[in-house]
Amino acid sequence: MNGIMIAKRSLTTLLSRTQNLSKERQFIFNNLKQARFCAYLAMQQRTPYSRDFFFRQLFDEKSWTYSYLLADVNTKEAVIIDPVLEHAPRDSKIIHELGLKLKFAMNTHCHADHITGSGYLKKLLPGTLSVIGGKAGANADRFLVDEETVEFGRHKIVAYETPGHTNGCMTFVIHEQGIAFTGDALLIRGCGRTDFQEGDPKTLYKSVHNKILSLPDNFVLYPAHDYQGRTETTVAEEKKYNPRLTRSIEEFVEIMNNLNLPYPKQIDKAVPANRECGVYDIPAEEPKK
Numbered sequence: 245m246n247g248i249m250i251a252k253r254s255l256t257t258l259l260s261r262t263q264n265l266s267k268e269r270q271f272i273f274n275n276l277k278q279a280r281f282c283a284y285l286a287m288q289q290r291t292p293y294s295r296d297f298f299f300r301q302l303f304d305e306k307s308w309t310y311s312y313l314l315a316d317v318n319t320k321e322a323v324i325i326d327p328v329l330e331h332a333p334r335d336s337k338i339i340h341e342l343g344l345k346l347k348f349a350m351n352t353h354c355h356a357d358h359i360t361g362s363g364y365l366k367k368l369l370p371g372t373l374s375v376i377g378g379k380a381g382a383n384a385d386r387f388l389v390d391e392e393t394v395e396f397g398r399h400k401i402v403a404y405e406t407p408g409h410t411n412g413c414m415t416f417v418i419h420e421q422g423i424a425f426t427g428d429a430l431l432i433r434g435c436g437r438t439d440f441q442e443g444d445p446k447t448l449y450k451s452v453h454n455k456i457l458s459l460p461d462n463f464v465l466y467p468a469h470d471y472q473g474r475t476e477t478t479v480a481e482e483k484k485y486n487p488r489l490t491r492s493i494e495e496f497v498e499i500m501n502n503l504n505l506p507y508p509k510q511i512d513k514a515v516p517a518n519r520e521c522g523v524y525d526i527p528a529e530e531p532k533k
């Protein structure tokens with residue numbers, strides 16, 4: 245019997261003995277339960293990336309957006325997920341410096357909070373194709389349907405429809421590497437709002453449970469945003485700690501209908517621009533009045 249098994253057995257014996265005891269002991273019991281879950285999480289090793297898989301998380305501080313640059317190390321073919329207009333020069337520079345060839349600029353959905361960098365990247369890196377879900381109602385070079393595969397080198401992204409934040413939301417999964425890009429469907433300890441752009445809480449709840457939280461527990465999830473500096477999560481963590489999605493569907497609807505968030509600052513220019521796959525240059529700042 246190895247150390248972990250002995251520790252697990254002792255903890256289980258201790259836990260069973262603490263049941264039906266006083267409040268104080270119940271408190272200790274709950275903390276031990278928590279410790280046991282943390283140990284379980286720590287033991288859930290993520291799938292190590294294969295040596296020929298390149299991953300880079302990028303950030304836009306204005307809209308708190310994460311973009312992801314992925315590549316096949318051998319063929320140099322690359323994709324970028326959810327690029328941001330203002331960072332197209334930065335992203336194309338990295339791609340150039342690393343000797344990569346951008347094949348696809350992909351969007352998980354038609355964003356409301358920033359203009360996609362797809363259009364500008366197409367101009368800076370000729371040959372790049374823009375990609376979005378077929379139900380997004382946006383223009384692009386390639387439209388994805390549920391479970392369609394996008395390839396770069398030998399790597400495969402499977403696109404799953406996860407509507408609810410918007411109709412066209414998709415989650416991009418790379419099964420071999422144990423990762424998923426959830427866009428705004430699932431955020432770390434949260435989820436995308438449902439109060440505009442075809443948002444629907446019941447649809448979102450079903451999408452997240454059926455298509456994201458049903459992935460293996462150790463899959464690492466990469467959202468399109470985080471507003472607290474967190475960079476990634478896992479299926480196991482969200483199944484345990486997501487304050488919205490661990491509730492019943494009725495409670496979830498109630499929560500979502502009462503978020504009362506202010507509208508994203510850029511929504512009026514972002515949605516029309518994103519319907520056209522972004523713009524082809526960084527627009528000049530509007531003069532201050």
Ligand SMILES: N[C@@H](CCC(=O)N[C@@H](CSS)C(=O)NCC(=O)O)C(=O)O
Nearest residue numbers: 356357428434435436437505507508509
């Ligand atoms: N303050 C930001 C917008 C923040 C926001 O509304 N985020 C969206 C995702 S981008 S449409 C969201 O779904 N948030 C959910 C949440 O619970 O925060 C801005 O002005 O751009």
